[in-house]
Amino acid sequence: MPLRYVDPNKTHGPVYRASVRFGRSRPGQFVGRRIQPRVDRVWSRLTRGRGMSFVRSAPLVTTGAKSGLRRRVQLAYFHDGRTAIVMASNYGGERQPQWYHNLKANPDCELAGEPFRATQVVDPDEYQRLFGLAVQVYAGWGDYRDRANRQFPIFRLEPR
Template sequence: MPLRYVDPHKKRGRSYARSARFGRSPVGQFIARHIARRTDPYLFRLTGGRVNMGPVINAPLVSTGAKSGQKRQVQLTYFNDGPDVILIASNFGGAKHPQWYHNLKAHPECEFGDEPFTAQQVTDPDEYARLFSLAERIYPGYRDYRAKTAPTGRTIPIFRLVPR
């Protein structure tokens, strides 16, 4: 099953906006953190990536553990920038980077949606600003996460996954 192309420039309707607004609410955040992260991997496999719990499309990232060397899987929201996949390491606006960030830094070879990629962290400030702006079009909650991380001094990392 090929990875779905998520165009950040695509117009999204009112139901998408309502779903995103709910996703940013305290109840929506609870569901995303505690329920969807456990059910979305099963929905992805059962439906070929056509169904997930929230308004944004997600897929499984399989990376190699930074310390353990074991395979690790996590379901992540993404969008495309040409043939590349873009991942935002927001960790729901937490003070620390998500574990998968450390895994990709240590072992950039990964699979996303059952396709092979090489991860590259975006470090160019102009490219970072452009991609973060596109991410906010996919899910406006990224704006909230950036505001939550600002007091801690954490900059939310962005990864570009380049097909192998």
């Protein structure tokens, strides 16, 4: 399944806005954390990459930092030019998601079956710009930041 382009500046319709409102609610957060990750992998294959969520997602394949094994996780993303952007928000939790450690140790990865090389965004101005774009894609990332005790790492995935 090819990686679909996600424009963060796209105007969203009423169905998308309603989906985001639900996703930011308490029941929506429960579904997003507990149910969706288990269903999204299969649903993504059946729908050719659309995923279950209203935010575009794709399978990110990394190499385990300790095990060296391939690890797969369904992950929301968007584009900045020709590069894909992913954020290690972990639903606003205190810990980094496991894939963050994998990308730090082994930056070569795949997103939707396409090869990429990950670099973490460290420039503060670039970070703020990309975080602003992320919130345009899904306002819930702003909610996560407000309740978390950490800055979410942002990775730029450059095509290889």
